[in-house]
Amino acid sequence: MEKTQVAAKYLKTGEMFKESLRDGRNVFYQGELIPDVTAHPATGGGIDIMAKIYDAQHNPETQDTLTYLNSEGERVSTAWMIPRTKEDLKTRRALTDYIARETFGVFGRPFDLMPLVPVGMAAYLSKFREKRPEYAQNVLHYIDYAQKNNILGPEVLVDPQNDRSKAAAAGARLFDVELGSKLKGGESTPALLRVVKETEEGIYISGAKAVGSISSQGNEMVLSNLMRPGLLPEESLWLTVPINSPGIHIVCRETVSVDSANAYDHPIKSRGEEMDSFLIFDNVFVEKWRIFNYGVPELNELYGSVVLGAHWHILSRLAAKAELYAGAAQLIVEALGTGQIPGVRSIVSDVIQYAQTLRAYVLASEELAQLTDDGVMWPDVNMLTAGRLHGIIHYPKIIHNLQELCGQGLVMRFSEKDYEHPYIGGKLEELLFGRGLTSKQKNLLMNFIWDITTDSHAGRIGLFENVNALPAPLLRERLYHEYDRTPFMNHIRKSIGLPLA
Numbered sequence: 001m002e003k004t005q006v007a008a009k010y011l012k013t014g015e016m017f018k019e020s021l022r023d024g025r026n027v028f029y030q031g032e033l034i035p036d037v038t039a040h041p042a043t044g045g046g047i048d049i050m051a052k053i054y055d056a057q058h059n060p061e062t063q064d065t066l067t068y069l070n071s072e073g074e075r076v077s078t079a080w081m082i083p084r085t086k087e088d089l090k091t092r093r094a095l096t097d098y099i100a101r102e103t104f105g106v107f108g109r110p111f112d113l114m115p116l117v118p119v120g121m122a123a124y125l126s127k128f129r130e131k132r133p134e135y136a137q138n139v140l141h142y143i144d145y146a147q148k149n150n151i152l153g154p155e156v157l158v159d160p161q162n163d164r165s166k167a168a169a170a171g172a173r174l175f176d177v178e179l180g181s182k183l184k185g186g187e188s189t190p191a192l193l194r195v196v197k198e199t200e201e202g203i204y205i206s207g208a209k210a211v212g213s214i215s216s217q218g219n220e221m222v223l224s225n226l227m228r229p230g231l232l233p234e235e236s237l238w239l240t241v242p243i244n245s246p247g248i249h250i251v252c253r254e255t256v257s258v259d260s261a262n263a264y265d266h267p268i269k270s271r272g273e274e275m276d277s278f279l280i281f282d283n284v285f286v287e288k289w290r291i292f293n294y295g296v297p298e299l300n301e302l303y304g305s306v307v308l309g310a311h312w313h314i315l316s317r318l319a320a321k322a323e324l325y326a327g328a329a330q331l332i333v334e335a336l337g338t339g340q341i342p343g344v345r346s347i348v349s350d351v352i353q354y355a356q357t358l359r360a361y362v363l364a365s366e367e368l369a370q371l372t373d374d375g376v377m378w379p380d381v382n383m384l385t386a387g388r389l390h391g392i393i394h395y396p397k398i399i400h401n402l403q404e405l406c407g408q409g410l411v412m413r414f415s416e417k418d419y420e421h422p423y424i425g426g427k428l429e430e431l432l433f434g435r436g437l438t439s440k441q442k443n444l445l446m447n448f449i450w451d452i453t454t455d456s457h458a459g460r461i462g463l464f465e466n467v468n469a470l471p472a473p474l475l476r477e478r479l480y481h482e483y484d485r486t487p488f489m490n491h492i493r494k495s496i497g498l499p500l501a
């Protein structure tokens with residue numbers, strides 16, 4: 001059967017996605033309730049970006065990247081595919097690459113990231129079954145439901161920032177055995193998300209979560225609390241909840257993207273952004289079928305394994321973004337005619353090396369991927385962690401390289417209105433032309449580089465890349481604890497005559 005003829009009953013158009021967000025949710029911007037997130041300057045642009053991706057699910061040219069035919073012959077979103085083979089991982093990565101390129105990699109939480117958290121639970125389903133069989137059965141059911149409803153949403157795992165010297169507010173202590181043991185558990189904090197009531201139908205949760213990127217712009221969110229010493233049973237959760245549930249208040253940070261900005265003056269910033277929010281939960285009801293864990297701290301300890309797929313997505317997105325940076329570097333050099341200068345070429349080579357290194361880590365993590373006991377193909381953890389660490393550490397240097405290649409061009413940028421002025425515009429064209437580019441074209445390139453490296457929007461992305469899904473100190477801890485050096489230690493011991501452990 002011709003692929004394009006298959007009825008798309010499980011897909012949404014961009015407009016359907018936008019309509020699904022007009023659902024009475026409580027989203028606040030600067031103290032005011034947003035009546036319609038699709039139309040508000042702080043949230044609407046980012047929603048338009050994702051709506052375009054939904055539309056691409058229906059485009060014959062892109063539908064095989066964004067969707068596939070399930071076992072029933074129905075076209076469904078690739079975002080919710082459970083990878084069973086290395087080929088499936090590649091199929092998923094093609095989607096990540098596509099979205100990263102369409103969004104210039106500035107959307108850290110596009111619609112194919114959060115699904116990897118429930119998929120991560122499916123990867124360790126037997127552990128969930130062992131401890132909480134009545135909730136474990138919800139995992140596969142939810143993935144099926146979310147795929148058929150083409151759901152987009154955030155995963156909000158990090159807890160609100162307050163005094164981290166208190167156990168209850170300690171933040172992630174994933175590998176921090178030494179520090180963690182000094183903190184006593186059992187203290188309570190109003191910030192930590194917890195169950196306050198249980199009924200036959202489900203549970204009620206109160207507390208808060210941070211930093212929920214796209215919380216105001218998605219349909220449903222996946223929630224958990226990071227592992228910490230003394231996590232209480234009522235704080236031990238993996239679940240999902242619709243964003244418009246009564247009792248959820250979403251408080252947006254200040255926007256760094258202005259949709260009224262001119263697309264020429266700000267080619268990226270003017271498109272919109274993924275909004276980050278603080279989430280307050282006040283007696284929010286969670287239906288039973290949406291719960292994957294409640295009450296078992298050991299299941300929250302599975303964080304590192306469950307989110308591995310999401311971390312692979314983050315590295316893949318960064319690799320695709322780095323490749324665009326290599327392209328951007330070359331465009332700058334060509335626009336300025338600086339490509340014949342060896343020092344300039346070496347800066348471009350640094351950007352290329354970054355892109356190639358990240359790509360190599362992505363490919364290696366897939367090549368070394370293994371099936372979990374529950375039959376999910378999961379990327380190699382050490383390649384991923386090392387790759388993410390490399391990506392984070394060198395990111396500021398790469399941004400600096402792009403800025404350096406531009407020289408004065410990043411400051412001597414002018415607005416479209418300047419170019420429309422009869423005298424100024426003419427003079428700018430006469431005096432500031434590029435190599436093979438008019439002044440206005442060269443200026444557009446510099447506006448683009450400004451938006452991806454230097455603008456407030458780029459500043460937020462820089463912060464995001466640095467800490468999202470574990471900052472460098474925790475990634476280092478992870479590598480320290482999980483990379484097996486024993487064979488190499490033993491080789492040295494044997495070779496020089498030290499006792500074998």
Ligand SMILES: Cc1cc2nc3c(=O)[nH]c(=O)nc-3n(C[C@H](O)[C@H](O)[C@H](O)COP(=O)(O)OP(=O)(O)OC[C@H]3O[C@@H](n4cnc5c(N)ncnc54)[C@H](O)[C@@H]3O)c2cc1C
Binds near residue numbers: 276473
């Ligand atoms: C723009 C942006 C978007 C984000 N989006 C999301 C999202 O969508 N979902 C989500 O769940 N989270 C999100 N986050 C949160 C992000 O994952 C956390 O900021 C990050 O994991 C660090 O946790 P923290 O901010 O609570 O740091 P804190 O615990 O407050 O610690 C501050 C710093 O101290 C150091 N530190 C703390 N604990 C340790 C330790 N045990 N070992 C070593 N060093 C340590 C780290 O350098 C850390 O950055 C986002 C963050 C940003 C900036």
